[in-house]
Amino acid sequence: MGGVKSIPSPAISADERSHEVDHPSSQVAHFGAEQPLRLDCGVDLTPFQIAYQTYGELNADRSNAILICHALTGDQHVANVHPVTGKPGWWETLVGPGRPIDPKHYFIICSNVIGGCMGSTGPASINPATGKVWGLDFPVITIPDMVRAQAMLIDRLGIDTLFAVVGGSMGGMQVLQWTAAYPARVFSALAIACATRHSAQNIAFHELGRQAVMADPDWDGGGYADRGTHPHRGLAVARMAAHITYLSDAALHRKFGRRMQDRELPTFSFDADFQVESYLRYQGSSFVERFDANSYLYLTRAMDYFDIAADHGGVLAKAFADIKTRFCVVSFTSDWLFPTSESRALVHALNASSARVSFAEIETDRGHDAFLLDVPEFFDISRAFLQSAGKARGLKDR
Amino acid sequence: MPLDGVAAKPSGDYRVDHLLVAEMVKPGSKVLDVGCGEGDLLQLLEARGIDGRGIELSREGVNRCVAKGLAVVQGDADTDLVNYPDDAFDYVILSQTLQATRQPRVVLENLLRIGRRAIVSFPNFGFWKMRLQLLIGGHMPRTENLPATWYDTANIHFCTIKDFVELCDEINVKMERSVALDLYGRPVPLNLPWWVWNMFGEQAVFLLSRGGGK
Numbered sequence: 001m002g003g004v005k006s007i008p009s010p011a012i013s014a015d016e017r018s019h020e021v022d023h024p025s026s027q028v029a030h031f032g033a034e035q036p037l038r039l040d041c042g043v044d045l046t047p048f049q050i051a052y053q054t055y056g057e058l059n060a061d062r063s064n065a066i067l068i069c070h071a072l073t074g075d076q077h078v079a080n081v082h083p084v085t086g087k088p089g090w091w092e093t094l095v096g097p098g099r100p101i102d103p104k105h106y107f108i109i110c111s112n113v114i115g116g117c118m119g120s121t122g123p124a125s126i127n128p129a130t131g132k133v134w135g136l137d138f139p140v141i142t143i144p145d146m147v148r149a150q151a152m153l154i155d156r157l158g159i160d161t162l163f164a165v166v167g168g169s170m171g172g173m174q175v176l177q178w179t180a181a182y183p184a185r186v187f188s189a190l191a192i193a194c195a196t197r198h199s200a201q202n203i204a205f206h207e208l209g210r211q212a213v214m215a216d217p218d219w220d221g222g223g224y225a226d227r228g229t230h231p232h233r234g235l236a237v238a239r240m241a242a243h244i245t246y247l248s249d250a251a252l253h254r255k256f257g258r259r260m261q262d263r264e265l266p267t268f269s270f271d272a273d274f275q276v277e278s279y280l281r282y283q284g285s286s287f288v289e290r291f292d293a294n295s296y297l298y299l300t301r302a303m304d305y306f307d308i309a310a311d312h313g314g315v316l317a318k319a320f321a322d323i324k325t326r327f328c329v330v331s332f333t334s335d336w337l338f339p340t341s342e343s344r345a346l347v348h349a350l351n352a353s354s355a356r357v358s359f360a361e362i363e364t365d366r367g368h369d370a371f372l373l374d375v376p377e378f379f380d381i382s383r384a385f386l387q388s389a390g391k392a393r394g395l396k397d398r
Numbered sequence: 399m400p401l402d403g404v405a406a407k408p409s410g411d412y413r414v415d416h417l418l419v420a421e422m423v424k425p426g427s428k429v430l431d432v433g434c435g436e437g438d439l440l441q442l443l444e445a446r447g448i449d450g451r452g453i454e455l456s457r458e459g460v461n462r463c464v465a466k467g468l469a470v471v472q473g474d475a476d477t478d479l480v481n482y483p484d485d486a487f488d489y490v491i492l493s494q495t496l497q498a499t500r501q502p503r504v505v506l507e508n509l510l511r512i513g514r515r516a517i518v519s520f521p522n523f524g525f526w527k528m529r530l531q532l533l534i535g536g537h538m539p540r541t542e543n544l545p546a547t548w549y550d551t552a553n554i555h556f557c558t559i560k561d562f563v564e565l566c567d568e569i570n571v572k573m574e575r576s577v578a579l580d581l582y583g584r585p586v587p588l589n590l591p592w593w594v595w596n597m598f599g600e601q602a603v604f605l606l607s608r609g610g611g612k
Contacts, residue, residue, distance in 0.1 A: 328464065329471075347471050348481040354428075356449070358464040359471035361457055380465045388467025 018225070021292070022126055024051040024112070024119025025083035026076055029156050037114065037149050040305075043139040047128065050153045051119025052076050052111035055095070056103030058159070064395055065159045066101055066386075067150065068110040069167030069174035072299050073239075073291060075118035078110040079103075084290045093374055094166075100383035105395070106163065113174075114149040115141040115299055117292035124225065124292040135294055136222035143170070143306045147177040151185070161185050163393055164386060168192035168371035169338065170299070173306050176346070179327070180308050180319040188326040188389035190382060193335055193371045195342035196316055196349070197307035202337060205245055206300040209238030213293050222294055235293045236284030243283045248334040248367035252276060316349035323350075326392065327357040328385040330371070330378060337368040358385060412442055414583035415519050415603055419491060422517055422575060422605050423448055427488035430513065432475045432505075433495030437463035440470070451487075453478060476500045479508040487513040494601075496520045497553040507569060510608050515574070519603040522578065524558030524596040543600075559596045562604070570609035578602045 029050045031037065036046035053076045058065060068078050068091065075082075079089040079096045095101045101108060112120035115138070123138035130137075154162065165186050167175045172194025179189050198206075213219055216234025224230055244252075256276040260266075263273065272278040309316040327350055331343040340361050350357040360381050364370045371378070412420075416439045423429055425447050431440050434452030436459050443450040452470035454460045463470035475492070476499050490513030492505070497520055499505045509516035521544055522528075528539040538548040546553070557565075559578060566573055578586040578599025586599050595602070 326469070344472075347473075348478075351471070351478075351481050351486075352483055354483065354486045356451065356469045357471060358469050360461045360464045361472060362461065363457065377461060377465075381461065384465045384467040391467075 018124065020084055020119060021117050021122070021124045022119075024076075026051040026053050026112070026119050028052075028119060029153050031152060035152065037145065037152065039139050039145050040142040041139050045114075045121065045139060048114065048121035048149070049119070049125075050111050050114070050121075050149055052109060052153060053078065053080060054110075055079055055108040056106050058107040058157075059395075062159055063161070063163060063393060064105065065107045065109060065154075065157075065162050066164045066166060067154065067162050067178075068095060068101070068108060069146075069150070069165065069171035069178075070110060070113065071167070071169040071171045072242075072303065073287065073296075074171070075116060076110045076112045077118070079108070082290070085286070091372065093372065094379065094382060100379050100386060101166065105390075109154070109157065111150055111153055113146040113299065115146070115295060115302060117295035120149070122292070123222075123294035123298055133225035135225060138294070138298065140301055141298060142302050143173050143177050144181065144311075146302065147174050147181060150174070150178075151182060154185070161187055163395070164188045164190060164389065166190040166192075166382075167194070169194055169368065170303050172338075173303065176308060177306075179323060179325050180312070183320075183323045183325055186325045187393055188328070188386070190328045190330070190385060191343075191346070192330045192378075193332055193338045193368055195338050196309060196319075196346050198303050198305075199342070202245075203304045205242065205337075206304055208241055209300060210297050212237040212241065213297060216293075219293060222297075224293070230288070231293045232285075232288040235288045235291065235296060236281075238296060239287040239291075240280045240284040243280060245337045246367055246369040248336065248365055250334060250365035251367050254365065255279075316345070317352040320350055320353040320355055323353055323355050325355065326385075326389050327355055328381070329357060329359040330381060331359075331361045332366070332368070332370040332375075333361060333363045334365045335368040335370065413438065414579060415493065415601060416442055418577060418579070418585075418603050419493060419517050419519060420446060420448075422603075423489050423491075428486075429489045429491060430482070430487045431491045431493065432479070432509070433492060433498070434463060434468075434470055435459055437466050437468045437470060439491065439493055440468050441466065444468070475505050479505065479512060482508075482512040484511055485514060489513050489515045489517055491517045493517075493519050494521065497555050497557065499555060502555050502557075503565060503569065506565065506571070510571060510606060514607065516571075516606045517603065518562075518606060519601060520557065520562065521553075521601050522559050522596065522599045523556040524560060525581075525600050526597050527581070527600075529597075541600075559599055559602045560592065562602070563592070566604070566606065572607045572609040573604055574607050575605040576602065577604075 032047050036044035078091045112118040115122045117124045123134045127134045165175045165178045172191040175189050175191040179186050213234040216231035218229045219231035259275045261275045261278040308319045312318040329343050331340040347359045420442050428449045431452040434454050440450040440452050453473040460472045490509040531539040578595040581600050
């Protein structure tokens, strides 16, 4: 039996998923012809929409807003049950009652990125010019494009300065882009497990994922939506490969070792004999239930193009010249996707700009994914950083 | 409710040399504490309205500082000071760390490049008890503040007050203030000659600035 064949078809139908694309179970900000989104590729995207969730209440002087930026496969459902999967919010360890980012104190905003597939305009949305799904006709987007769209949403919400912008991985890239593009609008920035540019190795892994999607006959040149199919096998393989990069050798060994899955002996086949295989297949098949394959291509591409220094004459420190934003940078020892050296380069640039920066490397064997997991030291640091910034911002004692 | 540990502690909780250092820093200034440990001095400075930043070598130290809301980064005085621009700070503090650096002279020069002033405190190896341990006991001195044995100490470049003054002269550094503290943390009276300081100061604190062109 071929390994790929044993990835089950999604339990959630394409219809259910595509309903969230255009009619999300979220608040939606619509931007008409008078407010196009100017993309880095030169295209004015219009009309477009941003789907977002909010938690807590904006205070009277509009000074307690925190924007959460989601990672590659995340979405706006940071702290509520997911409308497609029924699972808890993806960052409920950090965001929620009693957590470091508590809706009791902050007005928390999380929006689906432009190019995403959970309600913000992206390749899975309907192109109003044709009445059909955008597919590969959708313009290529960048991290700065995502942030530009978020800034338009923040304007729409009547917020001038965000108390904090917080994100990990691709979300961390958005945090850094916010501080580089709108330094006066970001009082504090918490950038976790990220980098100021995507490394060659990371671009390579993304290319592997994209090729897996494009090699699936159901991808059909990106036009699968018109045929009512979805390249779930290719996308699942992409997710499996990516998922390995989110973990670590030590974590995989601790979790699975060489243990067998529901059997004592090898079957001498290509069935999932090992627990680690079964786990990866599960990760792949559950991912395709909630994610659009073309959206995956666009978002990985956006990360590949990200390079803040290149946008500032090749000198990273110039991106943060005279910045008043308070920074907290966090990395994890076993993260080989965004290793500590990347964070250190960022910190050096921030030091060169005399920015106020805290930088903690947290010891864990859980790899890149550590930022989403229960890592108490990370929460302590996040909480203290935001409390200290809140004091400086004059937020009410709590 | 104030943050844990950020509320001003009664002065009795602070180390004497920290209080002395804090008193040398003008309110409202911007300070970098190199080798800030667990952030005790930075907390004292922040409680006085000073914009404090820190560098610390040990990950545990850094993470404790950050968890106190302090702006501290992991870094090494020997290698990471070069990343800071000229005149970035009003003061750069090196508290009980000089003797643990690989290149004290380069570090000192960097302190006064990054900061308009530097405050340096260090244990005085010319202290009479140290001399006595070497002279009578015949072994490398160990004290309450420096308990490590010679083979596991991080302190690789000990000096006396006299040595330090000579280095300052050599690299054209101006000594604006200097205080020696005796065994009980009391300042050695100012009117006494240098050799007395070098003999009875257990540690010394210097406020330095760039000398005129030589």
